[in-house]
């Protein structure tokens with residue numbers, strides 16, 4: 001059975017992206033060594049070939065793009081990026097979802113991941129009393145709606161006007177349109193700021209974290225998710241690991257580098273761990289990328305791909321039992 005991938009819009013030739021050299025590590029200033037070169041955007045067809053470097057300082061290990069798209073031109077890497085738009089469900093995407101649901105739910109139960117999955121979906125805030133919450137880069141607002149249903153007083157921020165309109169209309173949730181640094185600091189600051197898969201997209205992660213810090217009350221919490229550069233999937237797939245996503249992922253972190261960045265941004269204490277609970281999607285994406293021939297993410301998803309995603313989930317979960325740093329994502333919880 002062939003099914004079209006959810007991000008199934010075929011891409012067209014993209015504009016050239018202007019770049020700037022980034023010879024030294026953003027965090028520690030050390031030189032980096034080439035980890036991969038000749039990378040292309042197999043997901044959304046942005047133009048160019050890309051090189052990732054890894055910091056040679058063993059206490060750091062940050063990974064970054066060198067050269068990196070300029071801040072002016074980075075928008076060109078998002079021309080076909082559909083995660084914020086609400087693409088219409090075709091019968092094929094519905095079928096893909098049903099197939100995933102049919103296999104995925106029982107396997108979650110089988111792998112005893114239900115409890116962690118629930119915590120993951122609420123950004124590990126289960127034990128935190130509900131208060132004022134801001135989501136940076138809220139996309140379609142699904143997570144905000146979930147947090148609202150759990151009793152949080154929620155607000156979003158997003159740079160995509162289509163997404164902001166959708167969040168307001170679909171969920172009746174207020175969202176600030178524009179960069180986070182331009183968002184006015186409210187009289188009553190936030191108890192919690194959450195951010196899922198945002199920090200790897202920005203040129204200045206410490207500035208982003210500092211802005212989050214400013215918007216938080218004293219003792220407020222920041223919780224963020226980002227791909228883990230030290231993951232089982234990265235070790236297995238190498239240059240085609242879904243978490244790399246050149247040229248949109250500008251920096252790739254581990255718990256060590258996330259803690260360093262949040263310390264530099266003024267957070268007083270931090271706790272970071274990794275999770276394999278959502279390995280399915282990363283595994284399926286990596287397998288598609290390693291087998292994609294047209295570098296435009298237009299390949300069909302088959303029942304075999306779904307099963308491969310599930311077998312990756314199982315393997316990642318087993319690897320995680322042996323090495324707690326090998327989860328596909330890092331979770332950082334930092335206190336102001």
Ligand SMILES: [Zn+2]
Pocket residue numbers: 025026027028029030055056057060061062
């Ligand atoms: Zn470094």
